[in-house]
Amino acid sequence: MPAPLISVSEAQERLFALGTAVATETVPLAAAAGRWLASDVCALRTQPYADLSAMDGYAVRFDDLPGPLRVIGESAAGRPFDGTCGAREAVRIFTGAALPSGTDSVLVQEEAARDGDSLTLSGDGPVRGGNIRRKGLDFTSGELLIAKGERLTAARLALAAIAGHGALTVARRLRVAVVASGDELVAPGASGAPDALPESNSVMLAALLADLPVDILPLGILPDRLDAIAAAFAAVDADILVTTGGASVGDHDLIRPALEAAGGTIDFWRIALRPGKPMLAGRLRGMTVLGLPGNPVSAFVTATVFLRPLIAHLSGARAAVPVLRTAILGAALPANDRRQDYLRAQTRDGRVYVAQRQDSSLLRTLAEADCLIARAPHAPAAGAGDSVEILALP
Numbered sequence: 001m002p003a004p005l006i007s008v009s010e011a012q013e014r015l016f017a018l019g020t021a022v023a024t025e026t027v028p029l030a031a032a033a034g035r036w037l038a039s040d041v042c043a044l045r046t047q048p049y050a051d052l053s054a055m056d057g058y059a060v061r062f063d064d065l066p067g068p069l070r071v072i073g074e075s076a077a078g079r080p081f082d083g084t085c086g087a088r089e090a091v092r093i094f095t096g097a098a099l100p101s102g103t104d105s106v107l108v109q110e111e112a113a114r115d116g117d118s119l120t121l122s123g124d125g126p127v128r129g130g131n132i133r134r135k136g137l138d139f140t141s142g143e144l145l146i147a148k149g150e151r152l153t154a155a156r157l158a159l160a161a162i163a164g165h166g167a168l169t170v171a172r173r174l175r176v177a178v179v180a181s182g183d184e185l186v187a188p189g190a191s192g193a194p195d196a197l198p199e200s201n202s203v204m205l206a207a208l209l210a211d212l213p214v215d216i217l218p219l220g221i222l223p224d225r226l227d228a229i230a231a232a233f234a235a236v237d238a239d240i241l242v243t244t245g246g247a248s249v250g251d252h253d254l255i256r257p258a259l260e261a262a263g264g265t266i267d268f269w270r271i272a273l274r275p276g277k278p279m280l281a282g283r284l285r286g287m288t289v290l291g292l293p294g295n296p297v298s299a300f301v302t303a304t305v306f307l308r309p310l311i312a313h314l315s316g317a318r319a320a321v322p323v324l325r326t327a328i329l330g331a332a333l334p335a336n337d338r339r340q341d342y343l344r345a346q347t348r349d350g351r352v353y354v355a356q357r358q359d360s361s362l363l364r365t366l367a368e369a370d371c372l373i374a375r376a377p378h379a380p381a382a383g384a385g386d387s388v389e390i391l392a393l394p
């Protein structure tokens with residue numbers, strides 16, 4: 001008698017509870033892209049460090065305009081003017097350069113007429129205090145900029161760099177072992193018997209994790225033999241062991257018994273989810289084991305809903321579960337049953353349309369989808385124009 005189905009959120013919570021966060025390391029900024037921060041990033045400097053010009057032009061005293069003014073020197077980024085500007089004096093200034101003392105506004109060069117050292121206003125001119133980036137406009141030294149548990153995007157890395165950091169403390173990369181199982185499977189591109197099936201899950205999973213800080217250990221294809229699967233499991237050394245196939249109830253679905261034969265434990269099996277119902281999770285030595293269903297779309301959905309969040313969670317992510325967005329439905333949907341549904345859908349003219357065929361073997365509909373419509377268990381029927389929740393696909 002199979003175990004009852006548990007909800008997606010319960011499965012996520014139980015999965016997260018199976019492992020402990022990985023160790024941290026301090027790495028140069030360039031190696032920190034896409035990692036999760038293990039400690040807060042505070043500003044080590046003030047940005048800008050002083051009042052700076054936002055334009056190329058002339059630093060002036062607003063009350064002296066329209067001139068004429070005498071140009072007494074130059075301030076460039078990295079080479080500030082070290083004197084003081086007096087009445088009816090101006091300093092040639094460039095974008096990013098410190099505003100000389102005595103000046104309060106920047107006149108852009110397009111609105112100035114210069115003749116030797118003499119300068120006069122030739123356009124509208126600045127407002128008082130115009131064209132200046134004030135000291136600390138972006139942040140001041142000591143301010144919290146990026147909190148522990150946030151992911152290091154390109155923008156956050158740039159922020160850390162300009163805040164004075166050359167290295168950051170992040171979760172170490174995770175090792176994710178990926179193995180397929182099934183006697184029918186052959187490597188993609190290999191010539192096989194007519195009933196041989198190209199193994200598509202491993203390449204899909206590797207691509208699905210390509211933006212995450214993980215090292216993938218590809219373990220290939222295992223036959224449908226308990227001893228072979230258990231022996232392979234016993235030899236794996238990783239943080240997460242991901243299997244695909246053999247998770248269901250058939251005589252050749254051997255992941256659960258093989259995990260137990262290798263000394264592992266099953267924490268849960270079977271989720272109120274479509275596609276992806278037979279997913280299982282457990283432990284083997286120090287590893288979290290995730291047994292994804294073999295059907296390619298089921299493997300994709302469970303990897304999206306469980307594997308990617310698990311990696312984020314073990315890396316110390318503050319928010320590990322993907323955020324659903326709201327979209328407008330293009331065509332009616334019937335009421336849902338007890339399983340949480342992730343329906344392949346396409347966005348056209350600002351509305352989402354569910355693919356006609358949703359069988360979990362159909363990779364073509366997955367490849368053509370740009371989002372999954374998430375439907376809660378027992379969601380009532382929905383009509384065109386109603387709001388639905390979607391998970392955008394990369």
Ligand SMILES: Nc1nc2c(c(=O)[nH]1)N[C@H]1C(S)=C(S)[C@@H](COP(=O)(O)OP(=O)(O)OC[C@H]3O[C@@H](n4cnc5c(N)ncnc54)[C@H](O)[C@@H]3O)O[C@H]1N2
Nearest residue numbers: 180182199200201245246247248249253277293294295298
């Ligand atoms: N009597 C029942 N049968 C099934 C149930 C059930 O509840 N009772 N659940 C069905 C559901 S839902 C799913 S999903 C599948 C998942 O089964 P398995 O995880 O055991 O997967 P397999 O049987 O090994 O394979 C299913 C399907 O996918 C193909 N496959 C497997 N691995 C790969 C791969 N790496 N690349 C490409 N294709 C793969 C395999 O050839 C099968 O066609 O079970 C239902 N059955």
Ligand code: MOO
Nearest residue numbers: 275276277298360
């Ligand atoms: O859950 Mo299966 O993944 O419905 O085909």
